[in-house]
Amino acid sequence: MYEKLYDENAYAVEFLSDVMSCKEVSWENEDVFEFVLEKTSFFPEQGGQTSDTGMFYDTDSENEFEVFHAYIKDDTVYHLARLAEKPVVETRRKKKIEDEVPQKIEVIPPKRVIGRINWDERFDKMQQHSGEHLVSGTVHRLYGYDNVGFSLSSDNVTLDFNGKFTDEDILEIEKTVNRAVFENFKVKVYFPDEQELKKIDYRSKKELTGRVRLVEFPGYDICACCAPHVASTGEIGLIKIVSAEHFKGGTRMSIKCGYRALNEYRSLLDSARGISRLLSVTIDEVLPATEKLKADLQDSRFKLNGYMEKTLCYAFISAVESADRDHNNPIMFTDTLDPGVIRKAINSVTDRTNGYSGVFYKSEKEGYGFIIASIAKDCTVLFAALKEAFETKGGGNKTMIQGNVAADEAQLKELLKEYSNGVFL
Numbered sequence: 030m031y032e033k034l035y036d037e038n039a040y041a042v043e044f045l046s047d048v049m050s051c052k053e054v055s056w057e058n059e060d061v062f063e064f065v066l067e068k069t070s071f072f073p074e075q076g077g078q079t080s081d082t083g084m085f086y087d088t089d090s091e092n093e094f095e096v097f098h099a100y101i102k103d104d105t106v107y108h109l110a111r112l113a114e115k116p117v118v119e120t121r122r123k124k125k126i127e128d129e130v131p132q133k134i135e136v137i138p139p140k141r142v143i144g145r146i147n148w149d150e151r152f153d154k155m156q157q158h159s160g161e162h163l164v165s166g167t168v169h170r171l172y173g174y175d176n177v178g179f180s181l182s183s184d185n186v187t188l189d190f191n192g193k194f195t196d197e198d199i200l201e202i203e204k205t206v207n208r209a210v211f212e213n214f215k216v217k218v219y220f221p222d223e224q225e226l227k228k229i230d231y232r233s234k235k236e237l238t239g240r241v242r243l244v245e246f247p248g249y250d251i252c253a254c255c256a257p258h259v260a261s262t263g264e265i266g267l268i269k270i271v272s273a274e275h276f277k278g279g280t281r282m283s284i285k286c287g288y289r290a291l292n293e294y295r296s297l298l299d300s301a302r303g304i305s306r307l308l309s310v311t312i313d314e315v316l317p318a319t320e321k322l323k324a325d326l327q328d329s330r331f332k333l334n335g336y337m338e339k340t341l342c343y344a345f346i347s348a349v350e351s352a353d354r355d356h357n358n359p360i361m362f363t364d365t366l367d368p369g370v371i372r373k374a375i376n377s378v379t380d381r382t383n384g385y386s387g388v389f390y391k392s393e394k395e396g397y398g399f400i401i402a403s404i405a406k407d408c409t410v411l412f413a414a415l416k417e418a419f420e421t422k423g424g425g426n427k428t429m430i431q432g433n434v435a436a437d438e439a440q441l442k443e444l445l446k447e448y449s450n451g452v453f454l
């Protein structure tokens with residue numbers, strides 16, 4: 030009989046099985062082997078959880094296969110595998126038809142294999158999945174919300190709930206589920222008969238028929254589930270709710286359990302240490318020190334803008350006052366400046382000249398940002414000229430135009446000469 034070892038024993042890392050079938054199939058444009066075994070420990074992708082990976086070792090040859098994916102169809106687990114790159118015995122090479130054709134290695138399908146799942150990956154998923162049951166069961170018990178979506182991959186765990194939480198709720202859930210971990214009680218996995226099942230109040234995303242596998246965290250949760258779980262709650266390790274965001278009228282929660290939580294803690298601590306070193310404060314003082322730094326920066330920027338505005342106005346006014354109104358159309362090229370500052374400076378000279386006054390400033394995008402004003406000339410004429418000559422975005426009216434232009438200083442000056450007989454600053 031076909032046997033799913035992962036149903037009964039989540040810790041069956043290695044197993045021996047007859048091979049029911051092994052054939053070459055095409056998977057995402059690659060020729061791979063598809064195995065069906067008499068029994069397997071490989072948990073196939075299902076219920077939001079990605080599959081186990083691991084190895085098959087042919088007992089009659091030295092051929093080894095890397096199992097990279099497993100899926101279930103009509104209650105049969107299909108394992109997809111590649112021949113591992115190592116010297117192969119018991120294989121025969123097809124005669125080369127032409128020298129330039131790559132040799133194809135013909136593999137004799139194994140009759141029996143030793144299977145070995147990647148235990149680190151499996152245990153990591155067991156920690157996350159068991160943690161998820163504790164969180165979902167606790168949410169259901171305390172707030173009455175259902176888990177309506179679940180995804181578990183090698184780097185991400187998300188839980189969707191049909192309700193919203195306050196920050197206090199999240200703290201309460203976290204405290205409750207971690208208490209379950211510290212209590213370190215046994216997790217029960219069983220298949221109740223139909224009569225027993227009717228009496229049990231369990232969570233399930235869908236109406237189930239046939240043999241139902243229940244996973245019970247006594248006092249916290251009972252849920253229908255097909256995945257491998259830890260034997261006792263202490264193995265889950267720390268359960269941390271990393272985020273809880275509004276999603277489709279409910280909440281999408283992201284959690285990290287066990288080693289993942291430990292790795293996250295380590296990485297966050299490294300970041301905090303780095304920031305504390307940069308600010309020369311202790312880790313506890315990082316937040317207030319950063320807030321102060323931000324306030325100081327805003328203050329400095331405000332002061333700097335004031336100085337820049339004065340300098341810009343001074344440069345404009347001196348240019349305008351050194352000759353008559355018609356021949357002084359100051360246009361400045363400069364590094365990045367605050368557009369607000371530029372606008373104020375331009376406004377201070379527009380009524381002193383009959384030409385264009387403006388600033389081209391290096392923008393974050395390619396080329397220049399610009400603000401140009403005039404009380405006597407039509408700014409839209411200049412905008413049209415810019416647009417015709419270069420890739421130009423923006424707009425405005427007769428008295429002021431603003432935008433971005435993809436051109437360099439020399440190109441712009443060449444064009445501006447036709448429209449402005451003034452000075453470049």
Ligand SMILES: [Zn+2]
Nearest residue numbers: 253254255256
């Ligand atoms: Zn589950």
